[in-house]
Amino acid sequence: MGDGVIIENVKHVLHFGKEAVKLKNRIRELRRAMGLTQDELAGALSVTRQTVIAIEKGTYCASLPLAHRIAVFFGESIESIFIFDEEDQ
Amino acid sequence: MGDGVIIENVKHVLHFGKEAVKLKNRIRELRRAMGLTQDELAGALSVTRQTVIAIEKGTYCASLPLAHRIAVFFGESIESIFIFDEEDQ
DNA sequence: TAAAAATGTAAAATATACTTGACATTTTGG
């Protein structure tokens, strides 16, 4: 199965690693557009208000399941809500 | 700012919570289509082989940043790679 | 302006994602 070409491909792609990805998101903006408080959004997503605060502020990332719930709630894709900058950290 | 309608909306939407989301993904399939080993994919994503194994098997979810790297690597959206079933857990 | 609602902050505890290392089993190729 494996041949030389495969290894070349992998090496060529090694810079896809952790060095990238600074994450911002449009949650506060989307939440306010719906006229919701942090507490109401938290309830709708089944997380605490602290989690909404931390994610809106960028203190940490949402987990993938939570990101999905957020995307479904706002009717947009994960990629359109979370912005992955191609910069350090 | 807040009015009665808003509260109605929130109550109406409370079932978007954790009860959903059982997660599978197409990573093994996509990796094999590229003729890569788990170890090579792990290297390309800057994670360990254990992480690739666990995510392929569904032992746990990728974090959002890792899900994003995976999506970029395979040239697809997060939503098309990770499948969120609307079932329990 | 004063009360109420919304937002922010901080620390300790728990859950989950990820790493490291070591070894077992399966699959592949000579």
Added chain:
DNA sequence: CCAAAATGTCAAGTATATTTTACATTTTTA
């Protein structure tokens, strides 16, 4: 068939996400 490569498993440790509680500040509204 045998060796090497690939995949799987297990356990302990670190990192990060989420919860809980409690209080401080800002914004809204009566």
